[in-house]
Amino acid sequence: MEMAIAGVGKWLGSENPGTKPPAQLLPSRVRARVSILTCALAEALQRAVDFQKITTEPSATVFASAFGETGPLLSLLEQALSPEGEVSPLMFMYSVHNNASGCLSIARGDQGFTTSIAAGEETFLSALFECYGLLKDGWDSVTLILGDEAPPHFFVPAEQRFESMAVALHLVNCSPSGPRRALPRIRLHTRPEENCGKVPAPPNSLVNHPCVSAYQTACLLEASQSGTLRLAAWGPWLIDVLPPLD
Amino acid sequence: MHVSQEAYPITASSILSPLGCGVESHRHHFRNGITGLQPTDSGSPVSTFLGVVETPLPDLPPSLTRHQTRATRMAALLFEEIRPQVKAALDRWGPSRIGVFLGSCNAGTAGTENALQCHLGGKPFPANFDFHNQHHFYGILHVVRSLSGCTGPGSVISTACSSSAKVFATAQRLLNANVIDAAIVGGIDTLCFLTLNGFNGLGLIAKQMCQPFGQDRDGLNLGEGGALMLLERSGEAATSLIAVGESSDAHHMTSPSPGGAGAIAAIKAALLRANLRADDIGFIQAHGTSTRSNDAAEGAAILDVFSTQTTVVATKSYTGHLLGACGGIEAAFTSLSLEEGWLPDSLLKGEVDPKAPVHLTRHFQDFSGTYAVSNSFGFGGSNISLVLGRSK
Numbered sequence: 142m143e144m145a146i147a148g149v150g151k152w153l154g155s156e157n158p159g160t161k162p163p164a165q166l167l168p169s170r171v172r173a174r175v176s177i178l179t180c181a182l183a184e185a186l187q188r189a190v191d192f193q194k195i196t197t198e199p200s201a202t203v204f205a206s207a208f209g210e211t212g213p214l215l216s217l218l219e220q221a222l223s224p225e226g227e228v229s230p231l232m233f234m235y236s237v238h239n240n241a242s243g244c245l246s247i248a249r250g251d252q253g254f255t256t257s258i259a260a261g262e263e264t265f266l267s268a269l270f271e272c273y274g275l276l277k278d279g280w281d282s283v284t285l286i287l288g289d290e291a292p293p294h295f296f297v298p299a300e301q302r303f304e305s306m307a308v309a310l311h312l313v314n315c316s317p318s319g320p321r322r323a324l325p326r327i328r329l330h331t332r333p334e335e336n337c338g339k340v341p342a343p344p345n346s347l348v349n350h351p352c353v354s355a356y357q358t359a360c361l362l363e364a365s366q367s368g369t370l371r372l373a374a375w376g377p378w379l380i381d382v383l384p385p386l387d
Numbered sequence: 388m389h390v391s392q393e394a395y396p397i398t399a400s401s402i403l404s405p406l407g408c409g410v411e412s413h414r415h416h417f418r419n420g421i422t423g424l425q426p427t428d429s430g431s432p433v434s435t436f437l438g439v440v441e442t443p444l445p446d447l448p449p450s451l452t453r454h455q456t457r458a459t460r461m462a463a464l465l466f467e468e469i470r471p472q473v474k475a476a477l478d479r480w481g482p483s484r485i486g487v488f489l490g491s492c493n494a495g496t497a498g499t500e501n502a503l504q505c506h507l508g509g510k511p512f513p514a515n516f517d518f519h520n521q522h523h524f525y526g527i528l529h530v531v532r533s534l535s536g537c538t539g540p541g542s543v544i545s546t547a548c549s550s551s552a553k554v555f556a557t558a559q560r561l562l563n564a565n566v567i568d569a570a571i572v573g574g575i576d577t578l579c580f581l582t583l584n585g586f587n588g589l590g591l592i593a594k595q596m597c598q599p600f601g602q603d604r605d606g607l608n609l610g611e612g613g614a615l616m617l618l619e620r621s622g623e624a625a626t627s628l629i630a631v632g633e634s635s636d637a638h639h640m641t642s643p644s645p646g647g648a649g650a651i652a653a654i655k656a657a658l659l660r661a662n663l664r665a666d667d668i669g670f671i672q673a674h675g676t677s678t679r680s681n682d683a684a685e686g687a688a689i690l691d692v693f694s695t696q697t698t699v700v701a702t703k704s705y706t707g708h709l710l711g712a713c714g715g716i717e718a719a720f721t722s723l724s725l726e727e728g729w730l731p732d733s734l735l736k737g738e739v740d741p742k743a744p745v746h747l748t749r750h751f752q753d754f755s756g757t758y759a760v761s762n763s764f765g766f767g768g769s770n771i772s773l774v775l776g777r778s779k
Binding site for chain 2: 142207208209214215217218219221222226227228229230233234235236237238239240242243244246247249250251252253254255256257258259260261262263266267270271273274275277278292295296297301331375376
């Protein structure tokens with residue numbers, strides 16, 4: 142299973158400590174109301190668009206996050222458990238897992254395909270399968286946007302904590318001819334003997350991040366390097382990041 | 388007529404809802420027009436009707452205890468119902484060729500709710516609480532995969548109320564792409580206080596039993612439960628997944644696009660993909676939430692695509708709105724109706740809304756058609772229509 146990468150973008154929470162990223166794709170009133178996660182996904186998408194190297198037809202969009210809108214959800218739970226017991230309808234509206242999918246499709250007027258995946262440490266792997274299925278189904282390109290917001294410290298032990306992070310990849314079908322020969326590629330497989338290079342370790346702040354392999358993939362792509370990564374603790378799946386055919 | 392070549396037989400299904408567990412219990416309630424909705428008690432912060440699963444749920448085996456939530460216990464019960472057919476599929480296709488694709492909206496939120504309540508009250512978290520393994524959506528996937536032994540691709544989709552219908556599309560694409568040969572698909576959701584409060588805050592909770600497409604409808608009732616189905620590349624089955632159509636409203640987070648434009652796009656895409664005409668469809672399993680705006684938009688969409696005489700079934704009056712699980716369980720209801728040749732009464736007490744005059748079932752009736760459409764529409768403008776068919 143091979144796909145070419147036409148654009149890549151990533152964002153780390155430490156770039157904007159304590160604040161939301163600029164997320165210019167979102168209207169300012171929406172940005173003010175939504176979570177760090179939704180802003181982070183919008184920011185990573187903006188960076189992938191800026192990076193994009195080729196023109197493609199309209200894209201399907203796959204969002205993915207292991208935990209989703211944890212921040213708004215916990216705030217809502219606190220409201221619900223307060224003596225008044227009433228929750229903010231606006232915050233409830235923005236607390237669904239597919240919030241970023243909804244907000245960005247509205248902001249971009251995109252009535253095409255969108256979905257939202259939530260598969261724990263397999264989130265990146267699941268999202269890549271979804272992207273591959275969509276490309277084989279006839280989409281010219283698929284934009285994958287994934288990430289997770291740091292969970293509140295009181296809820297998770299120190300050994301499970303991680304920094305907020307988001308990554309966007311613009312994927313297209315590989316082509317043996319034309320401008321797509323000049324794009325780097327990724328390949329999903331289960332053959333460890335085909336390892337194509339060691340990958341630098343992620344920052345300590347991301348070691349426990351459920352989508353850490355997506356961040357490492359983005360780093361390799363941005364640096365035009367090759368390497369093989371294990372995609373999830375579960376299962377045999379590996380991802381190779383490969384150089385362009387040309 | 389040339390029907391889609393992408394059809395995949397549904398070789399097993401299991402259903403859990405306020406109507407009970409299994410086909411027998413659901414058939415009994417549908418045949419007799421008995422709802423599973425019950426009024427909340429006087430201590431409830433919201434006065435409404437709820438669909439609570441009262442079927443005893445199994446504890447997970449010790450190896451899966453850290454993933455134990457109400458949702459994962461429902462997943463385990465549902466899986467037991469299809470275990471024999473999954474075992475046969477494992478023998479036929481091999482573990483790595485069978486995917487697991489599930490949908491959910493709330494997953495472990497109810498457990499997080501309990502833990503937060505303890506925390507805010509100055510108490511320690513419950514001894515078995517594990518945010519990392521219980522809060523997120525992965526638990527149901529991990530449990531079904533572990534119990535089944537299927538090792539192919541897996542995913543949980545969370546697109547609000549379309550979640551467990553979207554998994555049919557994922558599975559169909561990966562079957563078409565020859566990545567898998569079979570898939571366990573479906574969804575599970577559980578009731579929680581937050582969801583009830585949130586929908587109430589949006590003014591969408593009905594004080595009475597919900598009345599999909601009714602003139603006097605005043606909102607939805609929440610429910611819980613789920614369904615699992617086994618899709619295979621080939622095999623003997625009474626019904627098949629024929630095609631899927633998806634669209635995005637790009638309009639508003641909680642309100643459907645005016646005139647049901649997004650729903651129309653999803654239904655038309657499904658029919659096109661199925662290579663069927665609107666008049667080939669014998670009935671429509673509506674999303675039918677019973678809110679003013681959703682039913683108006685869906686009614687407009689149905690009347691735009693189909694004739695005024697195309698039969699519409701709405702079953703949330705039996706189960707309540709199962710949120711992330713409704714697409715899967717309503718696909719299972721659709722399959723059951725196609726297989727057994729009957730349609731349930733939609734339990735509407737008054738008149739159908741004259742502004743969206745769909746041809747709603749008003750009594751239990753026989754059905755002899757071949758194809759049906761099942762609609763699911765979610766927050767964020769996520770729309771999907773499934774076409775299911777009776778095997779020849």
